[in-house]
Amino acid sequence: MLSAMIAVVGRPNVGKSSLVNALVGQKVSIVSHKPQTTRHQIQGVVHDPRGQLVFVDTPGIHGDGKRELNRMMNEAAYSAFEGVDVVLFVVDANRWTDEDQQVLSRLKGLQTPVGLVMNKIDRMDDKARLLPTLQRLQALHDFAFIVPVSALRRVQLDALENELFSRAVEGPAFYPEDMVVGHDQRFALAELIREKVVRNLHQEMPYATAVGIERWEVEGRLDRVHAVIWVEREGQKGIVIGDKGQQLRKIGEAARREWERTTDRKLFLQLWCKVKENWSDDLRALGQFGLRPGGD
Structure with missing residues (x-):
């Protein structure tokens, strides 16, 4: 092979x-x-x-x-x-x-x-x-x-x-035949949510947002997920959440629809937006978000 x-x-x-x-x-x-x-x-x-x-x-x-x-x-x-x-x-x-x-x-x-x-x-x-x-x-x-x-x-x-x-x-195959991605579901969903943040906010937000999966529970064919969108300033938090939470719901709904379409599983997604000042220039924060070697 x-x-x-x-x-x-x-x-x-x-x-x-x-x-x-x-x-x-x-x-x-x-x-x-x-x-x-x-x-x-x-x-x-x-x-x-x-x-x-x-x-x-x-x-x-x-x-x-x-x-x-x-x-x-x-x-x-x-x-x-x-x-x-x-x-x-x-x-x-x-x-x-x-x-x-x-x-x-x-x-x-x-x-x-x-x-x-x-x-x-x-x-x-x-x-x-x-x-x-x-x-x-x-x-x-x-x-x-x-x-x-x-x-x-x-x-x-x-x-x-x-x-x-x-x-x-x-030589031997690197991955089994049914595997097309080399990362786990938590990573994949966090990246999917971040994509929806980037796409929905266009020029309103800098790219410095991160997504962390706080909790993941499996109930049969249903995934219950709590996730946090991290930003660097209070003003950015308001942009992500939007008027009466409208933008945050839009981001979550877009991520949920694509996840269910591509995985054939149901998703209950609870999203929050939190502030961690200057996280993109903080080695400890980058590690916590899995954005550097040694990060969790």
Whole structure:
């Protein structure tokens, strides 16, 4: 059996999580248009007659390292380079930035094969730009392969999988056949709730919110869950809760509907919003929220 562990890296908002979700065939990582949505190394598994591909979706690597949360996310992304068979460097085919260059500079010394994935080719107004863009990026590094794709439209994903399986090695599977995500249900639900916070509040809130599962009880096919959305200031708490609790109910309802649809289980979700000042710059708080190595 062939298997490969693949780190998916790149700056924020190039579509890493969308790519992993498309390859796996279901949501593994939360997705939004806000940068730095993914904070953890999240694993998704592709099962194929040829074998198994395990994708490690990483936080977007960015230059702003002023807060402990920013530094922690960069550390998580860079640590994913270790012990993998292939590194996928994902870029936006329509835009190259200083942050892309920063990621590339960290990849240059790797012995691990690095493949370049040019995502969002469906957004190219002029398709004649594709070849010159490919040639320009090809000159930047000795990439093992380059594949232009659209994760959104599922264009060229088969070609990408073929490239990856060509670099897989013989060995046992990493995960059983019925497992497509490498994290537990508590983590998955906390991330789902955080996604609904990000999506519902758009520009009203910074990305510095965290979700903690306080209690989880199972009653047959019903999950009873108490969860807390953590923010950094009282003003943010008011935004999350909304007028007469309307926003908090909307977030909880969206999370509940998606959870029930994807798990085929009923969910009773009780949400609170609490303040922990400057948690994104507090190592102890980051550990409590499971946002750094050694965190609970």
